[in-house]
Amino acid sequence: MIKTSEMQVVSPKSLDECLYLLNDQEKNNRLIAGGTDAVVRMKDKKWTPDIWINIKGMNELRYIRKDPSGIHVGPLTTHTDIVKSKLLQDKADVLTFAAKEVGATQMQNMGTLGGNIGNASPTGDTIPALYVLDARIELSSLYGTRTVPIEEFFIGPGKTVIQTDEIITDIIIRPQDTSEIGIFEKLGPRKAQSISIVNFAASINLDKEGHHCSSGRLAFGSVGPTIIRAKKCESMLTLDRFDKSLTHNISKVAWKEVAPISDARASSNYRRDMASALLERGLLRLMKRWENK
Amino acid sequence: MSIGEKANTHKEYSNERNQWIGKRIARIDGPEKVTGELKYMTDENYSNMVWGKVLRAEYPHAKIKNIETEKAESLPGVICVLTYKDIPGFNGFGIVTPDQPVLCEDVVRCTADAVALVAAETSEIADEAINLIHVDYEPLKVVTDAEYAMTGEAPYLHPDGNIHSHVKINNGDVDQAFKHADYIFENTYYSPRQMHAFIETEGGWGLVEEDGTLKIQCPGQYAYRDRLQISRTLGINPERIHVISSPNGGGFGGKDEITVQIYLALLALHTEGRPVKIHLTREESVQAGMKRHPFKVQVKTAANKDGVITANQVRAVADTGAFASLGPAVISLAVEHACGPYKIPNVDIEGFCVYTNNGIAGAFRGFGVNQVCVGIETHIDMIAEQINMDPIEIRKKNVYHQGEKSSVGHIVKSSVGTHETLEKAQNCELWTNQNIYKSQPSEPWKKRGVAVSTSFHAVGMGLDKPDYGAASIELLHDGRLKVAVGPEEIGTGNGTVYAQVCAELLHCDMADISVVQGDTSETLDSGTISASRSTYTGSRAIATTAPLMIELLTGTASEMLNIPAKDIDVEDCNVIHKKDHSILLSFTELYDYLSINKTSTKVNSQFYLPKEKEAIKGSGGAPHHIYGYQTNVVMVEVDTLTGETDVLRVVSIPDCGRVMNLQGLEGQTEGGAIMGIGYTLYEDVIIEEGYHKTSNLGDYIIPTIRETPEIETIPVEAPEPSNPFGAKGIGEVVMIPIIPAIMSAIYDATGARVKHLPATPERIFNAMKSTTSSVPMSSR
Structure with a gap:
C-alpha cells in the first residue's frame, strides 16, 4: 500500500x-x-x-442557476452555498433544509453536493431531498456526457453507476411549484455533527388552504442500502383531507416501506418506528409552515 | 507543634475586605487558551526529534508465544524496537496495585495492552515498523462481563482471581427495617463506560539531557507519583528524573494514572539524546485510554409513610477492565456515597471491583459516585410520588446536618450545605414556575418535565492514604513573586485561584504573581490534582507559606533600614511603613540585597489535610472528613415521537464552602452540567467481546454547543472551618446530581423510566412504548 x-x-x-x-x-x-x-x-x-x-478550486463546476430545463447545481457547490441560495430557498426549499443538517458549519463550508452524491452513503443528508426533487445527475468523461435519473444512480452503500473515468458535471433538479412545499427531517444521536439514524425528505403540492394534497413525493434515508421513495405513503397523501389524522394514518404504513439494518447507532426495529415518526413529524411541521406562509 | 496543628490554627479569613478572593476573576490562562496561542506539550515539535509508537495487543485475551522484532529493526529509519526484555527494572505500573505490565511478556489481557515500542525518524516509518513486528498469539477465552467474571466458570485474569476488591459498609439492621417498612423500592441500574474525551489526547516527550537527567514532559495529574512509577520501571533514582506535567489539554482523571510516561522514558534511553515524542491518535486514545467504570447497581430502599427513609441496601459491581489502576479506590468511594447525603439508619452496602477483558477503567471526575447516586435519588422520587410528598421536602427531611450522623455511621463535623442548597432549589425561578414551563412545550407532541436531585462528593484522599499540601513562594529579581504549587493545570482554573490567594495575602496585584504548577524541579510534592482537592489544598498551602514570605521581606527591610519589623508591611511589591503607608523599599531592592548576601529568596511550607480518626472497617478508606454538596434542578423536553430529549435548563446549586472565584465556579458548574448531560443522554464506549466498537469522536457522542442549555449557578457558601478561606472543593460534585435529575425529569415528562444509561432516544422511546399510555403514536 x-x-x-x-x-x-x-x-x-x-x-x-x-x-x-x-x-x-x-x-x-x-x-x-x-x-x-x-x-x-x-x-x-x-x-x-x-x-x-x-478539484476543489475548479470554479466552473460551482454554480446554481435556472433555465427552462430545470435548476442546475454544480457538483462543487458547497452545502453552505446551497443553504444561502435565494433561488433554492424559493424553488427547492427541501434541499436547503437538508444541506443545513449536514455535519456542522465547518463541514458545510467544505463539503460539496457532488461529493455527497459521489460518496453514496445511505445516510447522506442531501440525497433524499434530491430524490423528491427528481434530480438527474450528469456524468462526463473524455468521450462524452450522459444523464442518469437519481433513482438509477445508486447501486448500493458507497456504490454508484459512475465509471472510473467519469466525473459528476451537473445536478439538475425540478423547481418546486408555487403550491409546493418541502421539509427535511433528521434523527441523529445529537443535533449537530451527527450521522443520521434515519432521515426523511418530503415535497408536497397543497391547495391554497392546505386542506388537500394533489401530489407529493416522500423519501427516506438510512433505512436501506440506498434511499427509498415511499410510494405507498405517497399514494395515500391524496386520499383524504390533508390533516393530522391523515398524516397519522400514513405514518402507520411508513415502516412497511423501509428495510433498515441494525448497527451500533440503532436497531432495525427502532429505525422502522422512526421512519413512521419522522414522516408524521415532518408532515405536521410542514402543515405548520404552510399555515404561516 | 506539628506542621499539621500549626496550619490548623489559621483564623478564618474575612472575605468582605478581600481584593481578589471571592471575586469574579478572569482566568490567568484564559486569553492564550481562547486564542489558541497556548501550546500544549504535545503541540511542540523539534528538528532533532524522533517519533515513538506503541504496538497494542491484537487480542483482548491471549497468550504471547513469541515476539519477532528483527524485520522492524532492520527497516531504514528505525532507531529502536523495545520489548519487555528491554525493561531494566520492574515491569509494571498502577497507582493502587502495579498489576499492569509496561510491556507484556507472556499474556495480553485487553486491547489496550502494550507489547512493543518503536522509535523512528518519521511517524510513518514508526507506523510501518509497528506493522512489521510479528507477535505469535494463542487466543484465550474472553471475559466480557463483570458478573460472569465473578463466577467460578470464568478464567482468572490475575493470580488472585477476578475480584480485585470487595468492600462493605453495614450500619443498623436492614432486614428488620425492610420487614417493618411501609414501602420498598427495588431496581437495578446500569451505567455507561464514559470517556474523558479531553481535547489533548495522551502524549508527551522523553529526553536524556546532557547531564544525564531524564526529562519527561507529559501532561499528568501528579508529577511526583509519575516520577516514582517511571523510576521503578527504569531502576533509577527518582532524583535523576525531571517530570513536567502541566499544562494539560484536559485531565478529568484520565491522566491520573501513567499514560505514556514510562514508554517515553524507555525510548529516551535509546535515542542518544534526541527528544522522543509519543502522541496517541484519537483512535488509540479510545482503545488504550482509561475510562469510567461501568457499574451494575442493585438498590433496595425502604421508607415509611411519613417520608423517612429507613433502610437502603446496595450491591454495586464495577467493571475495572483488565487492570486495577484506581478501581479499588473508585468502588470504595462509591460504597461510601451510595446512600446519598442522608441519615438512613439501616444500610447494607457492598461493592466489587472486578477484572474483565474490557479495556481499562480508572479515575474519572466523580470517581464512582456518578454511578451510585442514581439509585438512591430515583428511589427517593419514587417514595415521594407514592406518599404524595414534594421531592424537595422529602430530601430536606432525610438529609444530615453538620454534627449529625450520616448513613455510613459517622458524625459529620465539617461543613454541610445540603439543606440550604435544597432551599435555594425550592425558591429558584425554574422550580416555582415549573407548571407554567411544563404547559408550554415547543411543539404539540413534545412533553416537558422538571426534576430535582442532590448529592455529595468527598474532598481529599480517604483515611488510608497520606494527604498533604505544600507551596513555595519566591521573590524574583524584578520584584515580582513566583508561587509554585504541585497540582497541575488540567483545565480547572486552579492556577488562577493560586494567583488570587498569593496576591491577596501579599497585598499585590495578581499580575505581579507568576504561577508554576506540575514540575518536579520547581514545585514541592503537594499530592494529586484529583479528589476535588486542589483548591482546598493549594489555597491552604499558600496561606501557610505567605506569612513566611512576609517575614522574610519585613525582616530584611528591618535589617536594611533599622526599623522594627513589626512596623513594616508589604503592599504592591514594596515594603511600607505601617503608620503612614510610605514606601520604604521596593521588592527589587530587597531582592538585590538578599542576593548580594547570598540569602535565599524562596520560602516554602506544608500542611496535612484533616482526616477522620476512626475508619469504617472494610470500607477501603471511608469516611472522608470534608464533602462538597450540590443540588440540581433541570427541565427537559422529550419528543414523544422519537425519544429525542433536550435538556432545556439547568440550575446548579453547589456548596463548595466559600467561593474563591465566582467565574471559576461557574466554569466548573457549567462544564460539570454538560459532562453530566453527556453521561446521562449520549456517551458510551461500546466494547463487544473485548473489542472496541466505538473508535473515534464520530461514534462517541459528546454534547456540542447545540446540546448546551441555559445553566444558572446559585452558590451556597457553608464555610469549611479547616480551610483558612472556608473553601472546600467542587470539581466533581458539579456533574453528579444532574444525572438522576435528568432521569427523573424524563419520567416527569413522559412517565417512562430509563434505568440503563445513556438514555439514548431509542432507550427512551422503548421505555415510553412499554408504558404505552404516554405514547400518542404507536406505529405497530
Missing part, C-alpha cells in the same frame, strides 16, 4: 484537464473536492490512491 507521504496531488485548472487525468487508467487516482469524506477515508487507509485529483 502506498504511503501517505508518497501520494501525489494534482490540481487540474479546467474540466478538460480533469477529464484527461481521469482518463489515464494506468494511474490509480481518485477525486477530492471538499475532503470531508476523502480525508477521513485516507486517514483510515481505505482510500489510498497514487494520485489525488484535487
Whole structure:
C-alpha cells in the first residue's frame, strides 16, 4: 500500500484537464473536492490512491442557476452555498433544509453536493431531498456526457453507476411549484455533527388552504442500502383531507416501506418506528409552515 | 507543634475586605487558551526529534508465544524496537496495585495492552515498523462481563482471581427495617463506560539531557507519583528524573494514572539524546485510554409513610477492565456515597471491583459516585410520588446536618450545605414556575418535565492514604513573586485561584504573581490534582507559606533600614511603613540585597489535610472528613415521537464552602452540567467481546454547543472551618446530581423510566412504548 507521504496531488485548472487525468487508467487516482469524506477515508487507509485529483478550486463546476430545463447545481457547490441560495430557498426549499443538517458549519463550508452524491452513503443528508426533487445527475468523461435519473444512480452503500473515468458535471433538479412545499427531517444521536439514524425528505403540492394534497413525493434515508421513495405513503397523501389524522394514518404504513439494518447507532426495529415518526413529524411541521406562509 | 496543628490554627479569613478572593476573576490562562496561542506539550515539535509508537495487543485475551522484532529493526529509519526484555527494572505500573505490565511478556489481557515500542525518524516509518513486528498469539477465552467474571466458570485474569476488591459498609439492621417498612423500592441500574474525551489526547516527550537527567514532559495529574512509577520501571533514582506535567489539554482523571510516561522514558534511553515524542491518535486514545467504570447497581430502599427513609441496601459491581489502576479506590468511594447525603439508619452496602477483558477503567471526575447516586435519588422520587410528598421536602427531611450522623455511621463535623442548597432549589425561578414551563412545550407532541436531585462528593484522599499540601513562594529579581504549587493545570482554573490567594495575602496585584504548577524541579510534592482537592489544598498551602514570605521581606527591610519589623508591611511589591503607608523599599531592592548576601529568596511550607480518626472497617478508606454538596434542578423536553430529549435548563446549586472565584465556579458548574448531560443522554464506549466498537469522536457522542442549555449557578457558601478561606472543593460534585435529575425529569415528562444509561432516544422511546399510555403514536 502506498504511503501517505508518497501520494501525489494534482490540481487540474479546467474540466478538460480533469477529464484527461481521469482518463489515464494506468494511474490509480481518485477525486477530492471538499475532503470531508476523502480525508477521513485516507486517514483510515481505505482510500489510498497514487494520485489525488484535487478539484476543489475548479470554479466552473460551482454554480446554481435556472433555465427552462430545470435548476442546475454544480457538483462543487458547497452545502453552505446551497443553504444561502435565494433561488433554492424559493424553488427547492427541501434541499436547503437538508444541506443545513449536514455535519456542522465547518463541514458545510467544505463539503460539496457532488461529493455527497459521489460518496453514496445511505445516510447522506442531501440525497433524499434530491430524490423528491427528481434530480438527474450528469456524468462526463473524455468521450462524452450522459444523464442518469437519481433513482438509477445508486447501486448500493458507497456504490454508484459512475465509471472510473467519469466525473459528476451537473445536478439538475425540478423547481418546486408555487403550491409546493418541502421539509427535511433528521434523527441523529445529537443535533449537530451527527450521522443520521434515519432521515426523511418530503415535497408536497397543497391547495391554497392546505386542506388537500394533489401530489407529493416522500423519501427516506438510512433505512436501506440506498434511499427509498415511499410510494405507498405517497399514494395515500391524496386520499383524504390533508390533516393530522391523515398524516397519522400514513405514518402507520411508513415502516412497511423501509428495510433498515441494525448497527451500533440503532436497531432495525427502532429505525422502522422512526421512519413512521419522522414522516408524521415532518408532515405536521410542514402543515405548520404552510399555515404561516 | 506539628506542621499539621500549626496550619490548623489559621483564623478564618474575612472575605468582605478581600481584593481578589471571592471575586469574579478572569482566568490567568484564559486569553492564550481562547486564542489558541497556548501550546500544549504535545503541540511542540523539534528538528532533532524522533517519533515513538506503541504496538497494542491484537487480542483482548491471549497468550504471547513469541515476539519477532528483527524485520522492524532492520527497516531504514528505525532507531529502536523495545520489548519487555528491554525493561531494566520492574515491569509494571498502577497507582493502587502495579498489576499492569509496561510491556507484556507472556499474556495480553485487553486491547489496550502494550507489547512493543518503536522509535523512528518519521511517524510513518514508526507506523510501518509497528506493522512489521510479528507477535505469535494463542487466543484465550474472553471475559466480557463483570458478573460472569465473578463466577467460578470464568478464567482468572490475575493470580488472585477476578475480584480485585470487595468492600462493605453495614450500619443498623436492614432486614428488620425492610420487614417493618411501609414501602420498598427495588431496581437495578446500569451505567455507561464514559470517556474523558479531553481535547489533548495522551502524549508527551522523553529526553536524556546532557547531564544525564531524564526529562519527561507529559501532561499528568501528579508529577511526583509519575516520577516514582517511571523510576521503578527504569531502576533509577527518582532524583535523576525531571517530570513536567502541566499544562494539560484536559485531565478529568484520565491522566491520573501513567499514560505514556514510562514508554517515553524507555525510548529516551535509546535515542542518544534526541527528544522522543509519543502522541496517541484519537483512535488509540479510545482503545488504550482509561475510562469510567461501568457499574451494575442493585438498590433496595425502604421508607415509611411519613417520608423517612429507613433502610437502603446496595450491591454495586464495577467493571475495572483488565487492570486495577484506581478501581479499588473508585468502588470504595462509591460504597461510601451510595446512600446519598442522608441519615438512613439501616444500610447494607457492598461493592466489587472486578477484572474483565474490557479495556481499562480508572479515575474519572466523580470517581464512582456518578454511578451510585442514581439509585438512591430515583428511589427517593419514587417514595415521594407514592406518599404524595414534594421531592424537595422529602430530601430536606432525610438529609444530615453538620454534627449529625450520616448513613455510613459517622458524625459529620465539617461543613454541610445540603439543606440550604435544597432551599435555594425550592425558591429558584425554574422550580416555582415549573407548571407554567411544563404547559408550554415547543411543539404539540413534545412533553416537558422538571426534576430535582442532590448529592455529595468527598474532598481529599480517604483515611488510608497520606494527604498533604505544600507551596513555595519566591521573590524574583524584578520584584515580582513566583508561587509554585504541585497540582497541575488540567483545565480547572486552579492556577488562577493560586494567583488570587498569593496576591491577596501579599497585598499585590495578581499580575505581579507568576504561577508554576506540575514540575518536579520547581514545585514541592503537594499530592494529586484529583479528589476535588486542589483548591482546598493549594489555597491552604499558600496561606501557610505567605506569612513566611512576609517575614522574610519585613525582616530584611528591618535589617536594611533599622526599623522594627513589626512596623513594616508589604503592599504592591514594596515594603511600607505601617503608620503612614510610605514606601520604604521596593521588592527589587530587597531582592538585590538578599542576593548580594547570598540569602535565599524562596520560602516554602506544608500542611496535612484533616482526616477522620476512626475508619469504617472494610470500607477501603471511608469516611472522608470534608464533602462538597450540590443540588440540581433541570427541565427537559422529550419528543414523544422519537425519544429525542433536550435538556432545556439547568440550575446548579453547589456548596463548595466559600467561593474563591465566582467565574471559576461557574466554569466548573457549567462544564460539570454538560459532562453530566453527556453521561446521562449520549456517551458510551461500546466494547463487544473485548473489542472496541466505538473508535473515534464520530461514534462517541459528546454534547456540542447545540446540546448546551441555559445553566444558572446559585452558590451556597457553608464555610469549611479547616480551610483558612472556608473553601472546600467542587470539581466533581458539579456533574453528579444532574444525572438522576435528568432521569427523573424524563419520567416527569413522559412517565417512562430509563434505568440503563445513556438514555439514548431509542432507550427512551422503548421505555415510553412499554408504558404505552404516554405514547400518542404507536406505529405497530
